Amino acid sequence: MSAERLSREVAALYDNNPANIIAMLQEMQNRNKNRYLPRPELEALAACLAVPVAKVYRIATFFKAFNLEPKGEHMVSLCVGTACHVRGAAKILTALEGELGIADGGTTSDLKFSIETVNCVGACALGPVAVINEEYFGELEAEMLPEILNRFR
Numbered sequence: 001m002s003a004e005r006l007s008r009e010v011a012a013l014y015d016n017n018p019a020n021i022i023a024m025l026q027e028m029q030n031r032n033k034n035r036y037l038p039r040p041e042l043e044a045l046a047a048c049l050a051v052p053v054a055k056v057y058r059i060a061t062f063f064k065a066f067n068l069e070p071k072g073e074h075m076v077s078l079c080v081g082t083a084c085h086v087r088g089a090a091k092i093l094t095a096l097e098g099e100l101g102i103a104d105g106g107t108t109s110d111l112k113f114s115i116e117t118v119n120c121v122g123a124c125a126l127g128p129v130a131v132i133n134e135e136y137f138g139e140l141e142a143e144m145l146p147e148i149l150n151r152f153r
């Protein structure tokens, strides 16, 4: 779908009202397989709403929830909250970064995986915990990572 058509479709969902730009951007990002907002889509939305492109960019860059770069198909969210930290989350992060060849916040060049650290995923008793595509992996040990990641490769 072209950026113009996508932005027209999404803008219409929100009454073409520029006051709803945040919701429109969220919808556009959710529809993108790599969960990001490509530049042509931001420009098309601005044109569609007849607002300056800078305004759309300001909003897209202000909120941490919006990505301007593509994310991996699979987001590996590793908890580094207190409970997971005391159970060795730092060691898991190092192993995870080594396994995927990227640092925290990075995305693999094949756009398969991204890593992010989070502060608590509500499963403290199972720490250290990682969540991949909403699936929880608890009591993690570094040695478990290759097999877990292979399930998503």
Ligand code: FES
Pocket: 079, 080, 081, 082, 083, 084, 085, 119, 120, 121, 122, 123, 124, 125, 127, 129
């Ligand atoms: S601190 Fe890791 S799940 Fe709560």
